[in-house]
Amino acid sequence: MKKLTKYLKGYGLVFTLAILSIVLATVMQLAVPILIKYAIDSIVGDVPAGNLQFLMDAFGKSLWGVVWIIVIMSLFRGIFMFLKGYLSSYAAENIAKEIREKLYRQIQYMTFERHTKKETGDMVQRCTSDVEMVRRFIGVQVVDLGRIIFMLVFTLVIMGTMNVELTLYSMIMIPILFFFSYIFFTKIQKTFKKSDEAEGSLTTVLQENLSGVRVVRAFGREEFEIERFDEVNRNHKTVTYKLIETLAVFWASSDLLTLMQNGIVLVVGAGMVIRGELTIGTLTAFITYVSMLLWPVKQLGRLLSEFGKTTVALDRIEEILSEEVEEDKEFERTPEIEGNxxxxxxxxxxxxxxxxxxxxxxxxxxxxxxxxxxxxxxxxxxxxxxxxxxxxxxxxxxxxxxxxxxxxxxxxxxxxxxxxxxxxxxxxxxxxxxxxxxxxxxxxxxxxxxxxxxxxxxxxxxxxxxxxxxxxxxxxxxxxxxxxxxxxxxxxxxxxxxxxxxxxxxxxxxxxxxxxxxxxxxxxxxxxxxxxxxxxxxxxxxxxxxxxxxxxxxxxxxxxxxxxxxxxxxxxxxxxxxxx
Structure with a gap:
């Protein structure tokens, strides 16, 4: 995070506005289940409107009033989501541009000795794919982190005001998901690095072949080069497929835990409705909020996995930026050169x-x-x-x-x-x-x-x-x-x-x-x-x-x-x- 924060300097206002936009969009999203609860309990049913009595006074028992409110809020939510995407993309693209410029300048002034020990394909990989990984994380995940935190806190607060007991039941799987995400994050980083390095090797072989095409043709080495490419390509496929398998296990497992949590809320909530402890509208809102609650938890796992890949990419970028460069010393001069x-x-x-x-x-x-x-x-x-x-x-x-x-x-x-x-x-x-x-x-x-x-x-x-x-x-x-x-x-x-x-x-x-x-x-x-x-x-x-x-x-x-x-x-x- 310290390395990442270094690149975010100068874009604090942009990210603040982007996070504010996502917060307002989330408020609109969280308000919808409350309106649905009100429609079921107070318009269709006879439960007092409570804090939403002003809606009853304004529209009476009309479902169309609720529908138009939801439509207008969805429209504003779309506007705020657009602003969030625009602002975060603006910052991410500019940061990526600055990183590429720093890398290119560093490569220009890196010592000749270090150049001779670096593979061209790997250097290209660091300046393209690794920078793109950082750009995607800054453009999507950084702002989503604010959304995740806000949604977790406000969803739990809203659910707690509705029914404390059912809220506690709704949180049973959250610690498990958090723990599972943490384990996944710690284990996946090495696989990300191997996949990145395999892609770098693939790029190197391709670049060498294209540069040396005349030599390949002159010596009839086409089949040899194809076999050489197949070898690194198979290695890239194996490593990347293992990464995909690991990600698939994570997402499938987190989906299973989400469905189990929804099942717990549905069973416990249905019993409470039968006993008259809970209204149908409240149960409907709870089921919606549980999905909203578990989405940020699952998204946190995705954020952690993306953070793992971004960490590897940042390390590879920083490795180039920390290389020794040719710098003029104070005692160095620019004398007239004649040629002796x-x-x-x-x-x-x-x-x-x-x-x-x-x-x-x-x-x-x-x-x-x-x-x-x-x-x-x-x-x-x-x-x-x-x-x-x-x-x-x-x-x-x-x-x-x-x-x-x-x-x-x-x-x-x-x-x-x-x-x-x-x-x-x-x-x-x-x-x-x-x-x-x-x-x-x-x-x-x-x-x-x-x-x-x-x-x-x-x-x-x-x-x-x-x-x-x-x-x-x-x-x-x-x-x-x-x-x-x-x-x-x-x-x-x-x-x-x-x-x-x-x-x-x-x-x-x-x-x-x-x-x-x-x-x-x-x-x-x-x-x-x-x-x-x-x-x-x-x-x-x-x-x-x-x-x-x-x-x-x-x-x-x-x-x-x-x-x-x-x-x-x-x-x-x-x-x-x-x-x-």
Missing amino acids: ISFSHVSFAYDAHQKVLNDISFEVRKGQTLGILGSTGSGKSTLVHLLQRLYDYEGSIKVDGHELKTIKRGHIRKKIGLVLQEPHLYAKTVKENIGITKRAYKEKDIFDAAKAASIHNNILTFKDGYDTIIGEKGVSLSGGQKQRIAIARTIIDEDKRILIFDDSLSAVDTETDLRIRQALKERSKDITTLIISHRIQTLAEADQIIVLDEGRVVQKGTHESLIREEGLYKRIWDLQQMAI
């Missing part, structure tokens, strides 16, 4: 067992190109991730003489352009994908960047040219086309002072590779460039080349010096020369 880079005895480990980078040292001056070569898993990509402050490190990394840890993350990342081997493209037009990193771009900027990335002529052959929608993640493009559009997207922003190509020229032929590098050299003379590649021809013109092996720099120098030196670089060079 210095690594001094830098080490890094994803866990305590094995270092990915060990004692890395090198320097790159403004405008120079650094080539990075190494086998898979040698730490090449990790090295450039450290330069973007995606992870903390040991040792010293300086940019233009400033320790990297003292530069604001957002500032240094705006100055660094990173092109990945598998770039992420959006389901937008080619023009929008290239210009997405620059707020106010001109068509000339788009064309110039595309020409530098050697993709301009290809784009002109597309059906709609630069207005061609390329599909989610660029599914309609070849690997080389995706890489070149990603390069154009990166170099269009003139604020970039450092460019990193993380094996992002691997999908283009050597001739295109050469054209791109020459165009980039002419366009970005004062920009520091880091190129990670397995193709030595791509690295050959670099001012300096470092060779990584098992997280260490094992060789350093120019292309000419390294091909004369025995080591990994020369072995790869010889192999690639033999393949030509």
